[in-house]
Amino acid sequence: MSAQFENTVIVGTGCAGLTAAIYTGRANLSPLVLEGILPGGQLTTTSEVENFPGFPEGVDGFQLMQNLRKQAKKFGTRYESGSVTGLDVSQWPYTVKLTDREIRAKTIIIATGASPRLTGVPGEKELYGGKGVTTCATCDGAFYRSMDVVVIGGGDSAAEEALFLTRFASKIYLVHRRDSLRASKIMADRALAHPKIKPVWDSVPVSVEGVKEGAVSGLKVKNLKTGAESIIAAKGIFVAIGHVPNTAPFKGVVDTNDQGYFVATGLSQVKTKTPGVYVAGDCADHVYRQAVTAAGMGCAAAIEAERWLAEHGG
Numbered sequence: 001m002s003a004q005f006e007n008t009v010i011v012g013t014g015c016a017g018l019t020a021a022i023y024t025g026r027a028n029l030s031p032l033v034l035e036g037i038l039p040g041g042q043l044t045t046t047s048e049v050e051n052f053p054g055f056p057e058g059v060d061g062f063q064l065m066q067n068l069r070k071q072a073k074k075f076g077t078r079y080e081s082g083s084v085t086g087l088d089v090s091q092w093p094y095t096v097k098l099t100d101r102e103i104r105a106k107t108i109i110i111a112t113g114a115s116p117r118l119t120g121v122p123g124e125k126e127l128y129g130g131k132g133v134t135t136c137a138t139c140d141g142a143f144y145r146s147m148d149v150v151v152i153g154g155g156d157s158a159a160e161e162a163l164f165l166t167r168f169a170s171k172i173y174l175v176h177r178r179d180s181l182r183a184s185k186i187m188a189d190r191a192l193a194h195p196k197i198k199p200v201w202d203s204v205p206v207s208v209e210g211v212k213e214g215a216v217s218g219l220k221v222k223n224l225k226t227g228a229e230s231i232i233a234a235k236g237i238f239v240a241i242g243h244v245p246n247t248a249p250f251k252g253v254v255d256t257n258d259q260g261y262f263v264a265t266g267l268s269q270v271k272t273k274t275p276g277v278y279v280a281g282d283c284a285d286h287v288y289r290q291a292v293t294a295a296g297m298g299c300a301a302a303i304e305a306e307r308w309l310a311e312h313g314g
């Protein structure tokens with residue numbers, strides 16, 4: 001089988017990856033985008049995006065990603081599905097390893113994003129997906145019409161999930177380990193003012209109840225101030241406690257910090273220690289983690305890739 005050679009391989013289809021595709025496409029590099037199991041990234045599981053510049057009325061997350069995909073395609077981006085398992089930079093063009101093939105690439109932009117973090121308490125794994133534990137209210141919220149549910153977390157994701165669930169659920173218990181939300185003021189105020197949302201402060205999950213029955217029946221929580229444990233009866237548990245960067249396939253090739261996020265080299269946010277290999281978006285940003293900042297990093301990575309190729313045999 002003859003090797004496939006590419007100017008630019010972009011791993012990931014979130015805001016960072018697709019913005020990089022628009023820019024490298026417009027630079028006539030004919031980029032190849034590798035799509036993983038959740039094409040479109042995290043925004044496809046968000047309802048309304050209210051803070052992406054240029055959309056005063058807000059924009060549906062899924063629609064925004066469809067638009068970006070179409071825009072990148074217009075400039076010559078090609079899409080292939082594939083799961084990346086590793087990267088070999090010992091020889092240039094570099095080798096991107098997939099489960100079923102290898103692709104040689106002159107430049108690589110890694111924009112693999114981040115995945116929802118789970119609490120790790122007993123019962124969570126057993127009842128995940130279809131049995132009552134989930135990380136996506138937009139995907140699964142409608143299954144909990146007129147039922148009581150729990151959202152775990154205190155950030156913007158938790159507030160957003162809880163607010164979305166008010167459309168369906170009777171009551172939403174918002175379980176948070178402290179006594180104030182980390183979420184932005186506007187989201188926190190909205191969530192706490194909603195009559196269906198009941199905060200459960202200073203509490204951590206202990207176990208998800210219902211393993212024997214094969215369906216969630218509640219969440220056991222512990223109050224950190226009193227030590228008391230109690231069970232919140234609920235049919236659905238929405239875990240919204242942040243994310244883990246998807247950087248594992250590149251371990252040892254691209255530097256990461258102790259939380260697993262890619263670390264850029266020098267002053268640049270997107271250059272790695274390997275010339276021609278760039279990182280962008282939530283896999284490399286544990287500070288801002290916004291759609292617009294991911295898009296900005298994708299743009300920067302694309303410009304770096306284009307310049308580097310122009311100097312080194314594009």
Ligand code: NAP
Nearest residue numbers: 119153154155156157158160177178182240241242288289
């Ligand atoms: P986040 O801001 O990191 O918040 C995670 C929350 O989960 C925190 O409240 C944290 O508690 C709690 N937590 C973490 N680990 C836990 C554990 N093991 N057990 C119990 N609780 C735990 O994550 P996020 O809410 O996903 O937001 C990520 C980024 O995306 C943020 O920058 C956010 O602003 C942005 N975002 C924006 C929007 C929007 O603007 N519409 C929507 C979603 C997300 P502590 O507070 O005690 O640390």
